[in-house]
Amino acid sequence: MxxxxxxxxxxxxxxxxxxxxxxxxxxxxxxxxxxxxxxxxxxxxxxxxxxxxxxxxxxxxxxxxxxxxxxxxxxxxxxxxxxxxxxxxxxxxxxxxxxxxxxxxxxxxxxxxxxxxxxxxxxxxxxxxxxxxxxxxxxxxxxxxxxxxxxxxxxxxxxxxxxxxxxxxxxxxxxxxxxxxxxxxxxxxxxxxxxxxxxxxxxxxxxxxxxxxxxxxxxxxxxxxxxKGWSQIKLTLPRVMVKVGADTPVLQYFAGGSFASQIPQQARAVIQNPNPELVAALKARAKALPIKTDFVDEPLGLTIHATGKAAHSSTPEDGINAVAYLAALLTPTADGSIPQWPMTTAAVTVDFLNSLVGTGLFGERFGKLGYSDEFMGPMTLAPTLITDAGDGVQVTLNLRRPVGRTPEALDKLAMAAIQGWQETKGTQVTDIETYWGTPxxxxxxxxxxxxxxxxxxxxxxxxxxxxxxxxxxxxxxxxxxxxxxxxxxxxxxxxxxxxxxxxxxxxxxxxxxxxxxxxxxxxxx
Known part of the structure; x- marks a missing residue:
């Protein structure tokens, strides 16, 4: 942005x-x-x-x-x-x-x-x-x-x-x-x-x-x-190093988006040590999602290219968010066919997105942050940029807020949701920046x-x-x-x-x- x-x-x-x-x-x-x-x-x-x-x-x-x-x-x-x-x-x-x-x-x-x-x-x-x-x-x-x-x-x-x-x-x-x-x-x-x-x-x-x-x-x-007021939550998820066996699938990379005010059309993930059962489960789930997925075997591992539909981030309903849906694709299954990933930086990013954002448009999972105004409509929230920040992964969420809540109240609710996720996952988010534009x-x-x-x-x-x-x-x-x-x-x-x-x-x-x-x-x- x-x-x-x-x-x-x-x-x-x-x-x-x-x-x-x-x-x-x-x-x-x-x-x-x-x-x-x-x-x-x-x-x-x-x-x-x-x-x-x-x-x-x-x-x-x-x-x-x-x-x-x-x-x-x-x-x-x-x-x-x-x-x-x-x-x-x-x-x-x-x-x-x-x-x-x-x-x-x-x-x-x-x-x-x-x-x-x-x-x-x-x-x-x-x-x-x-x-x-x-x-x-x-x-x-x-x-x-x-x-x-x-x-x-x-x-x-x-x-x-x-x-x-x-x-x-x-x-x-x-x-x-x-x-x-x-x-x-x-x-x-x-x-x-x-x-x-x-x-x-x-x-x-x-x-x-x-x-x-x-x-x-x-x-x-x-x-x-x-x-509505153009708003943003930007934070860094820490760099995490894990050691696993040679046969353990590892989510090693996750990124997507082009700029902060665009619903991302593309996202990419890399899985090391994939096995046939995992690949089959991912491909089966992908058929039920609105994104196009390409699975490519590369030297670094299995690369998944997700293609959605770009849109203005003020109208997230007009797009198909490749970042959100790729994270949904990688969600672990109850039967273990898609495993609980070792908590690499990429896996932490996917967990954050699935826990606090999901594929909804209105911040439904972000604690009690979501709200609506009778004339302006609901606040929207979309992950628009996931990028390497050197010391971790930077996550940018673009929001459009109506009248009805103060910046102080929104800040408090956003921080409470992030804090709750940190305590549940035992992960420390750093460099949290918020901006609440004026409607x-x-x-x-x-x-x-x-x-x-x-x-x-x-x-x-x-x-x-x-x-x-x-x-x-x-x-x-x-x-x-x-x-x-x-x-x-x-x-x-x-x-x-x-x-x-x-x-x-x-x-x-x-x-x-x-x-x-x-x-x-x-x-x-």
């Missing part, structure tokens, strides 16, 4: 874990969502008629830059980010928009004629950086936008968040072309480290005058008024009804309601910031996955809605 422990976002599958997140936000008491004005509808029609392909071409350019965080570099020093910003700035200027480069932040704006420095603004919040991608798990380079026969535009950042940037550019261009008389400046803010470090944005906001109404294009429709709940944003009206009109949805997500987006740092797309409710969000895409149809719909929404908001006094 990023150094500030604050990535994002999205709750996008209609599942049991999200039913409560679709309950109307009773506290907000939204009014009747208004149909967009004729000016807004005309500008939206113009946008899709003239700029649908152009936004795809621009998205292709933006995806071509591998804007992930690199060790020892920042967006100010990384030449890839310099090239990305240059390309983005050139495109924006070609569209007749104003551009300011503030290092970590680019501002791209459309101002009314004769606007002064103190004019009110509509803020549009996005980010230009992306999460890492494993090229071996993609059908082509993650940084080459390709289109499938069914209209999927595949590439890292296509949905999170370069697609929304491209759409916002052409929404602003269409508004400029339309001649609509604006009363506010539209200011697109593109931050370059949303996935890795929020501190530079916080520093920027100390001197930057934020708009009084903002939308973030980094989550889900209809409108997001609640975000966000916006109750009275002045533009909520406008956004709901735009969404309802363009999706033929009667009486749409605000929702909560597993989130943590930059919306938390801005006043009255509501997330508005780019993902549809009930559709799997693919950001952070190893097959990220957005469809042509979704880009078209986003362009309509973003254009209409910005016209409505920028015509306000």
């Amino acid at each position: 990023p150094t500030t422990n604050m990535t994002k976002k999205h709750s996008t599958s209609f599942s049991l874990s999200r039913l409560s997140a679709l309950i109307p936000l009773m506290l907000a008491m939204p009014g009747v969502a208004a149909v967009p004005s004729q000016d807004a509808q005309k500008a939206a029609d113009y946008a899709v008629a003239h700029y649908q392909q152009a936004q795809i071409d621009t998205l292709k350019t933006l995806v071509g830059y591998d804007t992930r965080a690199r060790e020892g570099l920042t967006p100010d020093t990384d030449p890839v980010f310099a090239d990305f910003k240059r390309a983005l700035g050139v495109k924006a200027r070609m569209l007749g928009l104003d551009v300011e480069d503030h290092g970590y932040v680019m501002l791209i704006s459309l101002s009314p004629e004769g606007a002064g420095a103190n004019i009110k603004k509509v803020g549009v919040i996005t980010h230009g950086d992306v999460q890492p991608a494993d090229p071996s798990l993609w059908p082509q380079s993650p940084y080459e936008l390709t289109e499938t026969a069914d209209g999927k535009l595949v590439g890292r950042g296509a949905e999170d968040d370069k697609g929304p940037i491209a759409t916002a550019l052409y929404a602003m261009k269409a508004i400029k072309d339309s001649g609509v008389v604006l009363k506010r400046r539209i200011e697109l803010l593109v931050y370059m480290a949303e996935e890795s470090d929020w501190d530079p944005l916080k520093a920027f906001l100390k001197t930057y005058q934020s708009a009084d109404i903002n939308i973030t294009l980094d989550a889900e429709y209809p409108v997001v008024t609640g975000e 966000m709940l916006i109750e009275d944003a002045p533009h909520l009804d406008t956004l709901l009206g735009v969404y309802g009109h363009y999706t033929n949805t009667p009486d749409p309601k605000p929702i909560a997500i597993g989130g943590s987006t930059n919306a938390k740092l801005f006043p009255n910031a509501l997330s508005f797309g780019p993902a549809m409710p009930g559709v799997e969000y693919t950001g952070h996955s190893e097959y990220e895409f957005i469809t042509r149809d979704q880009l078209k719909l986003n362009l309509e809605m973003y254009t209409a929404a910005l016209v409505e908001l920028a015509m306000r006094e």
Whole structure:
């Protein structure tokens, strides 16, 4: 996870874990969502008629830059980010928009004629950086936008968040072309480290005058008024050395995951001294699990490769956690066909995962840590990274917490669960770090009804309601910031996955809605 422990976002599958997140936000008491004005509808029609392909071409350019965080570099020093910003700035200027480069932040704006420095603004919040991608798990380079026969535009950042940037550019261009008389400046803010470090944005906001109404294009429709807090438990399980007979099966290695805010697609275990009965029992159990398993005889022993399905860690129900299910595969059986493993470091790791996490999504086994909120839904908990830490194995658990409990209470419950496991197993956990992000709940944003009206009109949805997500987006740092797309409710969000895409149809719909929404908001006094 990023150094500030604050990535994002999205709750996008209609599942049991999200039913409560679709309950109307009773506290907000939204009014009747208004149909967009004729000016807004005309500008939206113009946008899709003239700029649908152009936004795809621009998205292709933006995806071509591998804007992930690199060790020892920042967006100010990384030449890839310099090239990305240059390309983005050139495109924006070609569209007749104003551009300011503030290092970590680019501002791209459309101002009314004769606007002064103190004019009110509509803020549009996005980010230009992306999460890492494993090229071996993609059908082509993650940084080459390709289109499938069914209209999927595949590439890292296509949905999170370069697609929304491209759409916002052409929404602003269409508004400029339309001649609509604006009363506010539209200011697109593109931050370059949303996935890795929020501190530079916080520093920027100390001197930057934020708009009084903002939308973030980094989550889900209809409108997001609640975000869970990005949270983490990280700990080290000690290095353990054991001596066993040459015929005793030993679990010698266990690891998996790519980064902290992704449900891991891959995990691997190595067993020394396997016997035919053990291998047969493991293969039989594997058939009942949702992961793909490959058993490979190698010099170090039997290697088990587990392949699940990557997903954003805020929506663990959208993925298949290879780490959790591989640990479940290795659980000892009552008949001993899968044995009680000698307590190597790998075996201790598997026991920890099976004892305190399992294959559930909501911390059901983690003592009394799990809880739920009526609007935001349940806290989620997922093992996302298991890595060698030199002096042991580092386990990273990613959580998304709703309102309802304090960080102090959560810390106490988490430590009690870990302590209970230690006492039962006689194992000492070290270097325990916890972080409890702050949930966000916006109750009275002045533009909520406008956004709901735009969404309802363009999706033929009667009486749409605000929702909560597993989130943590930059919306938390801005006043009255509501997330508005780019993902549809009930559709799997693919950001952070190893097959990220957005469809042509979704880009078209986003362009309509973003254009209409910005016209409505920028015509306000």
